[in-house]
Amino acid sequence: MPDSDGRSDVMQLWRDWLTASERQWNNFFNDAMGTDAFGRFMGGYLEAYSGIQRLLNQSMERYLNTFNLPTHSDIVELGERLRAVEERLASLESSFGNLAAAAGLPGGAPVTQIRPRRTRRPRTPTGDNA
Amino acid sequence: MATLRTPDVNQMLQAAQAQVQRNLRRAQRGLDILLARQEPPVGATPKDVIYSRGTLRLYRYRPMTDEVYRVPIVCVMSLVSKPWILDLTPGQSLIEYLLRQGFDVFMVDWGVPRPEDKGLRLEDYVLDFMPRCLEEVQKATGEPDYTLFGYCMGGLFGLMYKGLLHDAPVTNLVCAATPVDMEGMGLFQRWADPRFIDLDHLVDTVGNIPPDLMLRAFEMLRPVERWVSYVRLLDNLWDPMFVYGYRIMYKWTNEQIPFPGEAYRQFIRELMWQNKLMKGQMTVAGRRVDLSAVTCPVLHVMAEHDHIAPFAATRPLITLVGSEDKEDVVLKGGHVSLVAGKNAVGRAWPKMAEWLSVRST
Numbered sequence: 001m002p003d004s005d006g007r008s009d010v011m012q013l014w015r016d017w018l019t020a021s022e023r024q025w026n027n028f029f030n031d032a033m034g035t036d037a038f039g040r041f042m043g044g045y046l047e048a049y050s051g052i053q054r055l056l057n058q059s060m061e062r063y064l065n066t067f068n069l070p071t072h073s074d075i076v077e078l079g080e081r082l083r084a085v086e087e088r089l090a091s092l093e094s095s096f097g098n099l100a101a102a103a104g105l106p107g108g109a110p111v112t113q114i115r116p117r118r119t120r121r122p123r124t125p126t127g128d129n130a
Numbered sequence: 131m132a133t134l135r136t137p138d139v140n141q142m143l144q145a146a147q148a149q150v151q152r153n154l155r156r157a158q159r160g161l162d163i164l165l166a167r168q169e170p171p172v173g174a175t176p177k178d179v180i181y182s183r184g185t186l187r188l189y190r191y192r193p194m195t196d197e198v199y200r201v202p203i204v205c206v207m208s209l210v211s212k213p214w215i216l217d218l219t220p221g222q223s224l225i226e227y228l229l230r231q232g233f234d235v236f237m238v239d240w241g242v243p244r245p246e247d248k249g250l251r252l253e254d255y256v257l258d259f260m261p262r263c264l265e266e267v268q269k270a271t272g273e274p275d276y277t278l279f280g281y282c283m284g285g286l287f288g289l290m291y292k293g294l295l296h297d298a299p300v301t302n303l304v305c306a307a308t309p310v311d312m313e314g315m316g317l318f319q320r321w322a323d324p325r326f327i328d329l330d331h332l333v334d335t336v337g338n339i340p341p342d343l344m345l346r347a348f349e350m351l352r353p354v355e356r357w358v359s360y361v362r363l364l365d366n367l368w369d370p371m372f373v374y375g376y377r378i379m380y381k382w383t384n385e386q387i388p389f390p391g392e393a394y395r396q397f398i399r400e401l402m403w404q405n406k407l408m409k410g411q412m413t414v415a416g417r418r419v420d421l422s423a424v425t426c427p428v429l430h431v432m433a434e435h436d437h438i439a440p441f442a443a444t445r446p447l448i449t450l451v452g453s454e455d456k457e458d459v460v461l462k463g464g465h466v467s468l469v470a471g472k473n474a475v476g477r478a479w480p481k482m483a484e485w486l487s488v489r490s491t
Contacts, residue, residue, distance in 0.1 A: 018358060
């Protein structure tokens with residue numbers, strides 16, 4: 001960025017070079033990464049990543065079981081059950097809301113009480129509201 | 131004969147003093163970053179949660195004008211990143227801009243998927259969560275219809291929603307940088323090549339796709355960008371505005387979230403491998419996504435130099451929808467330039483607001 005007083009900045013040349021080099025290097029790497037060989041490498045990396053992840057999960061699970069502690073899958077299972085309960089509650093709430101509405105009872109009121117006037121019109125080219 | 135001028139000592143002292151001050155500011159801002167001090171506020175526009183379910187939150191932003199347009203705007207987020215990109219920081223927030231222009235704005239934030247969310251599929255998002263949130267929007271506003279706004283993958287959700295539920299009262303659909311032709315996805319498409327990637331093994335093992343994998347994939351699209359950004363930061367450490375912007379974008383880029391496993395499997399298999407949305411063969415929960423049935427007014431804003439959702443992938447969207455009132459706008463810049471930065475504030479946002487204002491009464 002040039003100095004604020006507008007003096008010619010010798011660093012500007014370096015900055016332009018940096019921008020140009022960045023583009024060139026990105027293009028170079030993008031070309032290299034667009035090849036089948038790199039695609040194969042990526043596939044291998046993901047394979048290894050998931051393999052290591054699986055091994056880690058299994059060994060951690062064994063240790064936690066040994067110490068009688070909840071494992072990751074126990075907690076996930078608990079989360080799933082909680083979500084199922086939450087879903088049921090939401091569906092009950094929704095059914096009650098519908099029933100209340102059908103019976104003409106107050107209920108199912110929205111949480112928000114904000115009620116702006118919904119009468120705004122777009123501005124005309126002269127700046128007035130249409 | 132040339133005469134030698136005596137150097138102006140005062141001028142030299144002033145220049146030296148300015149350099150010292152600038153370097154002190156550099157040091158101070160550098161320390162702020164290293165110690166994570168004075169983090170810029172993000173997602174700060176006042177809002178209320180009007181519906182929640184699991185990690186999902188439906189926000190209503192507090193209107194900033196007494197009178198708003200009749201049709202509310204519902205922003206639908208992508209599954210890939212934190213939603214505060216649309217509400218970056220005061221003065222640089224699309225949400226704040228829309229509120230100031232007199233719109234009533236809501237946001238569907240999917241939240242950060244938890245391990246037990248690994249089974250969530252596209253149909254859960256499009257046919258369950260979205261309709262439920264939109265019902266709440268209808269209750270909150272008392273209006274039967276709404277505008278859907280989706281950035282990146284959020285736009286895909288908007289398209290799928292209207293392409294599946296043809297009678298849904300969507301008054302307008304605004305998409306920003308929404309890829310539909312996955313043949314144009316460049317390196318992402320190459321890396322997802324079914325010859326090289328064992329998708330089922332990956333998803334079955336990791337459940338949700340970890341955020342660091344997502345982050346690395348995005349970074350690899352521009353491998354030297356991170357390092358060059360550090361150099362630029364050093365160069366501009368004296369400039370508070372530069373550092374402020376840098377810190378916000380650094381935070382957003384690095385705060386990746388996990389991608390729900392089953393949705394990822396569908397996304398790669400149906401879209402990346404078979405390009406089904408483009409071919410009109412995409413099905414969600416056994417129902418075909420018919421984009422020709424999207425007949426509401428559609429605006430698509432794209433970036434010419436988008437490296438995440440390349441122009442080649444986003445360009446065909448407007449040709450797929452059946453609307454008569456449709457428009458695409460191509461702006462210079464990259465993926466984020468549509469929702470943040472000078473380009474957004476000066477061009478993209480005013481265009482969206484103007485387009486929406488005449489269609490939201």
